[in-house]
Each structure stands twice: as C-alpha cells, then as structure tokens.
Amino acid sequence: MNNILLLTDFTIKSENAHDYALKLFKGQKCNFHLLSVQKFWEYTMDDLMVANPQDDINTALLGDNKASLKETKEQLIKKTLKEDFNFHTLVDYDVFTTAINDAVDSYNIDLIVCGTNGKSDIMESIFSSHTLRIIRNTECPLLAIPEGFKFVNPTNIEYLLDYDDLFDPCGKEPFIRLVKSCQSTIHVMRLNYGFIIESIDYEKEQEAIIKYFHGTPVLYETHIDQEPIAVIEESITRLAIQMQVLSAHKETFMERVFSNSHLSKIVNSAVVPILVLRTCHQ
Known part of the structure; x- marks a missing residue:
C-alpha cells in the first residue's frame, strides 16, 4: 500500500x-x-x-x-x-x-x-x-x-549525482520501485564541478549502481568541471529524459546560505518531474 x-x-x-x-x-x-x-x-x-x-x-x-x-x-x-x-x-x-x-x-x-x-x-x-x-x-x-508537464511514462530517468552526493543504496527504495514499475532505463549523470568533497572512484561507483539496480539498464556518464545546469539541460534533450532523480538532506539556515550545492538551481530549472530522495545521514 x-x-x-x-x-x-x-x-x-x-x-x-x-x-x-x-x-x-x-x-x-x-x-x-x-x-x-x-x-x-x-x-x-x-x-x-x-x-x-x-x-x-x-x-x-x-x-x-x-x-x-x-x-x-x-x-x-x-x-x-x-x-x-x-x-x-x-x-x-x-x-x-x-x-x-x-x-x-x-x-x-x-x-x-x-x-x-x-x-x-x-x-x-x-x-x-x-x-x-x-x-x-x-x-x-x-x-x-x-507546471504544465503532462504525464508520460518515465522510461528514461536521469539520476543526478552532484559533487557532494556519493551513491549509497540507503534511501533508494522509492527509486528502485519506480524503475521496476515503469521498466525504465537509468541515465546516471556524475557531476563534479566546483568543490570536491572527497575523491570518487567512478568505476566502482558505476559498478555499485549497476549491482543495486540489477536487471535495469544503467548508463553512466561523468562530467568533470562542466557547468551542471548546462550539462543537465543538454542531456534532457539528447536522452529524451522524462524524470530526474536526486538525493537531498535537510539544511539549516546557515548551511543554505553558505552551501555551494546546485540543488536550488536544479530544482528551479526543472522542466521534467523531479523525484527527491532522502539521504540516510541527515
């Protein structure tokens, strides 16, 4: 239910x-x-x-x-x-x-x-x-x-990983239910622009995502030092994206003021539905 x-x-x-x-x-x-x-x-x-x-x-x-x-x-x-x-x-x-x-x-x-x-x-x-x-x-x-977006079955879903978001299976249950129900292909956009929280092993991250979404087609792209919003806008058209998925956590007032996260820009420039998952480490 x-x-x-x-x-x-x-x-x-x-x-x-x-x-x-x-x-x-x-x-x-x-x-x-x-x-x-x-x-x-x-x-x-x-x-x-x-x-x-x-x-x-x-x-x-x-x-x-x-x-x-x-x-x-x-x-x-x-x-x-x-x-x-x-x-x-x-x-x-x-x-x-x-x-x-x-x-x-x-x-x-x-x-x-x-x-x-x-x-x-x-x-x-x-x-x-x-x-x-x-x-x-x-x-x-x-x-x-x-506003104005009419339903289309999201068979192409873009999974956005910003510089401060490392893949973690925790909290992804709504995502996996969605892709199974809609028989979707996942297009991972690994964005790494600006501040780097820690080094990322892209090959291991790709393997972890493919393993977690076993049976679902997963395509993985890395975009290093490229302006995130420009990358996202281009990929939506190129890949015929019908939904985006990203993870977020609660922010305090001071975190919001001083954060360099691209969350606000991504949400405010959205032209397709966005599923915002919650991280397990609030």
Whole structure:
C-alpha cells in the first residue's frame, strides 16, 4: 500500500500534479491524502467578524478550504473509478512545512507530491520556493511536477549525482520501485564541478549502481568541471529524459546560505518531474 500526500492550493498547477500522480500509480493500491495548508497569518480580524457567529474559529478559518477539498476529492474519485485508490482530505492552518511534517508522521506518508513553477528570484537562497522549503525541512521523499508537464511514462530517468552526493543504496527504495514499475532505463549523470568533497572512484561507483539496480539498464556518464545546469539541460534533450532523480538532506539556515550545492538551481530549472530522495545521514 502506498500512502501518498497530495498537496493542493486549488490551482491548475496542483491539479496537474494530482493527475500526474494518479497516472503514475495506475494499477497500484494507494491511499491518497489531499492536504490544503491555510496560512494562519492570511486571516485578519475582519475575516472572523464576517463569519457566522455560531461557527467556531476552526470553521471560520477552514470552512472554505474544506468545501474545496471535498469537491477536489469527488473529482479525483470520478477519474479513477476502476483503480484501487482511497482518497482522504486534510486541512490545516499552520506553518507550511510543519503541517506537512505532521501529516507525514500521522499517516505514514511514503511520498509527497506537489506542483512547482520554479523560482528564480535572487532572494530564493534565503527564503526559497515552496518546493525547496519542503525539501529542506522534511525527511520524506518528494515528487515535484513542473507546471504544465503532462504525464508520460518515465522510461528514461536521469539520476543526478552532484559533487557532494556519493551513491549509497540507503534511501533508494522509492527509486528502485519506480524503475521496476515503469521498466525504465537509468541515465546516471556524475557531476563534479566546483568543490570536491572527497575523491570518487567512478568505476566502482558505476559498478555499485549497476549491482543495486540489477536487471535495469544503467548508463553512466561523468562530467568533470562542466557547468551542471548546462550539462543537465543538454542531456534532457539528447536522452529524451522524462524524470530526474536526486538525493537531498535537510539544511539549516546557515548551511543554505553558505552551501555551494546546485540543488536550488536544479530544482528551479526543472522542466521534467523531479523525484527527491532522502539521504540516510541527515
């Protein structure tokens, strides 16, 4: 049983992410939990003043979201009548990532799914987009779907290994289930640009990846001292990539400010879905 958290803000972006997830998990038994997070600071005293005096604060703050979630749930049920899917609705008013972490813990979530439209603002490194906030503040795998990207079975998956990411089988279970289900070919992009954490034996790393994904075609490329985003953009077209996979760990505020990781650039420049795995060494 897959327990999947579908984030929604009732926009076309999130609806598209939901559709992608439903098609990706077609034929599998899944519990989908629809979560809407209402930022509590968006409400003012005026909002409470115009509410029905017989309503409690919870109803006054969340009533509209609950109604919208119910409608979204009904639409998803109609789309998937032949599937073994269950849908549940969750609504919360809290700090965005706190609400997500609470849902992950309460419902044993295996995967978070969200829509993304990227963010290139200069202040992203500090405040970050919603997608990056989830990556940096949760420990659950995340599947981010770019706005407007329509589902296609990911038979060509690009596995990105940045300079600070050494292959480790730990935490790769969602990845191996994905490639088996979709009968994918894995295209490993070993990126080593900028700072080198430790020397990498590329031949041994390639052998370890092939062994772990036994039975799955694995192609391994090394790109040393080449600008990562340029390499990624070129390879997506050349290899007809339909999904990217990378590993990430939670970051503190200071780590984010001073880190030279390419995580932000990769996520914000994404044109295909990205599966973000969690490292076992947070």
